[in-house]
Amino acid sequence: MVISVHYIHIPRPPFPLATQINSKHGKRYQTINGKSYPSITSILSATSDKSGIIQWRKSIGKSVADYITKNALDTGSRLHKLVEEYLNNPTSILFVIEGRKITVKGGGKQ
DSSP: OEEEEEOOOOOOOOOOOEEEEEETTEEEEEETTSOEEEOHHHHHHHHOOOHHHHHHHHHHOHHHHHHHHHHHHHHHHHHHHHHHHHHTOBSEEEEEEETTEEEEEEOOBO
């Protein structure tokens, strides 16, 4: 099944471009004015207490934890793609539904 969502556009200024830089401290993004910022993932990795995750993985076992983690990562990636497509200001976004899997594909551009 394919579902197409159409949008009425409200003009917006273009987003400033940033260049991704891979460093020993994780991913960073450099703006056109030369400022460099860490990625959200780098910040969360450096500041997160992982003891709860470690305890959770031990309590349910590696294979179950790996399965749940993979599904959560897949869901997060699809959501990220949906937000990215929306921010690119398309005239439509296509959702391709196959069983429980939903794939997001960009539609026409403004």
